[in-house]
Amino acid sequence: MAKTSKNSGLSGFPEWLPAERLVEQHVIDVFREVAELHGFSGIETRAVEPLDQLLRKGEVDKEVYVLRRLHAEEGSADAGADPARTLGLHFDLTVPLARYVLERQNDLVFPLRRFQIQKVWRGERPQDGRFREFYQADLDVIGQDTLPGHIEAEVAVVMAEILDRLPLPPFTIHANTRRLSEGFFRSLGLEDHTAVLRSLDKLPKIGADKVRDLLLAETGATPEQAQACLDFAGIRTRDASFADTVRELGGSGEMVEEGIAELTAVLERVEAVVPGVILADLSIARGLDYYTGTVFETFISGHESLGSVCSGGRYDSLAADNRHTYPGVGLSIGLSRLVSRMLSADLARATRAVPTCVLVSVADEEARHLSDDAARGLRARGISCEVAPTAAKFGKQIRYADRRGIPFVWFPGEAGEHGEVKDIRSGEQSVADPTSWEPPVEDRTVQVVAASPTQG
């Protein structure tokens, strides 16, 4: 995988070579496998939504790709005149989920456990490794009117299991909860907790001294209160010991204790399944405006510059109508961004470039049926193989297998007789029966494994 895919085409629209696509497919497969193991149902929604739905939140309006039919008549719905009837490509999987849940509420059983892996589009400038077309992989539990708090820990467990199965360097899931932050700031006497959060959110960018200035200027905090907030945001523990520090800093009251219980439950449940990945990080502020419970961000060791590769949390209203409100807990992996880094930094590679395990050689075109028979015997047991395209000299057929990355070449015997199989890596060759021969288990199917990362 030294040769990384050149973005020879449109900037911001990634395309992979077959061996690279195997890595992306593996990430998708793992996400789906773990999600299904936890009883999540896969859904897909259409790629388009009415423009007025896409623009409801306002903040991303510049990013939307609007569609029109090439030959639509001027002024018709397809020509983009009416925002309720004009279609745009979805820019995330949350807006579509909200619509889907409302439309299908009578056909769905709640809490709905759904995962969704689809491409989304954003018209923003393709700089800083941002894509205009990319896969997002979402997983949410959606309740009807109510959703128990323990679901927050459950979703974190699924997230941890997915990431743990991927060939990635060590990762850390940073968790915080709205109740703990808000409760702490309130128990200090700072009522404008969102202003405090907004200030603390700038810590990674402007540093503690400037955040202190902000806290003093914009939240009415005393120097002592500001320091307590900074100390609070500095708390990072792998276990429940964050609670004592919060209390020592002056955190008290029902909301703080609820937040502590919530976050402790998340730490303990994730730790029980995937040890050493969850971290209470009380500096996580981003999204606490939108999220109403636990919030998560995930960073990969040595690749912090990527930003959070998997984020999410609890929100109190995905959607609502006259009858019901739909609260949820969700996480989302920026899958293309993650895969792109896995490829460009050589974090993972496919053990071979093609699914094929065996190239069945052809002695001459008259005898191609013998090769077909051997291939059929192998495939019947799930061993991927292809038959050589031409009856070239065996040396040439072996080189063809080598160029494609196929590890074994089969030489069929006469009808009813065994053939021979050669491991073209070792050169070892032996008599073998296509109806019973087994490749080494690591060669049976192409696998995606951790690679040695490149320097720099």
Added chain:
Amino acid sequence: MAKTSKNSGLSGFPEWLPAERLVEQHVIDVFREVAELHGFSGIETRAVEPLDQLLRKGEVDKEVYVLRRLHAEEGSADAGADPARTLGLHFDLTVPLARYVLERQNDLVFPLRRFQIQKVWRGERPQDGRFREFYQADLDVIGQDTLPGHIEAEVAVVMAEILDRLPLPPFTIHANTRRLSEGFFRSLGLEDHTAVLRSLDKLPKIGADKVRDLLLAETGATPEQAQACLDFAGIRTRDASFADTVRELGGSGEMVEEGIAELTAVLERVEAVVPGVILADLSIARGLDYYTGTVFETFISGHESLGSVCSGGRYDSLAADNRHTYPGVGLSIGLSRLVSRMLSADLARATRAVPTCVLVSVADEEARHLSDDAARGLRARGISCEVAPTAAKFGKQIRYADRRGIPFVWFPGEAGEHGEVKDIRSGEQSVADPTSWEPPVEDRTVQVVAASPTQG
């Protein structure tokens, strides 16, 4: 699956309920599994292509969805002024493949064996069950400059194997070949073979008498020649006996014999793998303009009105540049259309609506960790389970499992003790250890199976 998905949203943009999506996912999985077993590599291309590329073939220009960034400046590339820089959504996977092959020719090994399963978009009126957004599943072998003829049979074998593994009524792959038709018409003395093909192509619509008139009027055929053409187009055989009839009708010469050999090879190779599905059908004319070798159309018994669900064949130039020409053999399944019929006609159904095999009940919230432990034991062996969202009365938890379609409910024991598992269909309940209990093999994972078709 009696309740079919209502198209509650935008006409032409299908969306499935979770249990329906399981059927679609199954079709995708089978396609991928068989393709990989035959050494095909999966690729994906971006959803967009420059408009001038999409319009090169001219015929589908009305169907293209054009993109513009909502806030693109007037006259900028994103505003859609310049066809070379304006983007449209792809309407098939062939135009993108041609571009991909040219762009990546130095990184690919030929013959390239690729499959591609992606959504495509067409802005046409969503009538007659046509969709505006739908999955296409393509499989092609692309050569560089040359591609051996036997690949045509090989692709037909893969097609047959894919369809054979799907829960469908009997299907028939109709095959014909350009050389045989052209050679036959020429050996009759009819040089304008495309005019003959065009006339014969109308057989299903206007019938033999009117086609005879066309042949007389537009191809210069004598009544005897016209009759020979109609007789030729009436040939349908499961085996190589079509050849004798062709010869009896006056077919002779090198091209006819080549065509016979080609079609016979396809029949024999498909018959050897999936008996009883391949049919020589010399009336298949559609696409013989574009295709240069064997051509395939596939019909499902009792669902002929769907049209061909899987079509393809040999073409001599997918793409070309100054150095190379890329011939190919390909097939394409209109996957959404097929799945839509499978669902609406009750041809297939998922054995349950969710991936979940076991609902682990919760006696009280204090004991939720015991349920988590049991679930972990089951999941460690690949058994999908979820833990009850609330510690409601057991009866309510069982009803919850029933509504979701989960077959088993687990009652965890105290720490270190076995629990009990209830099959809620039979009511049978027994002591079981979550680290070793096995569900019946048919319940272990959700499966997609043939359903009894509904009447009418």
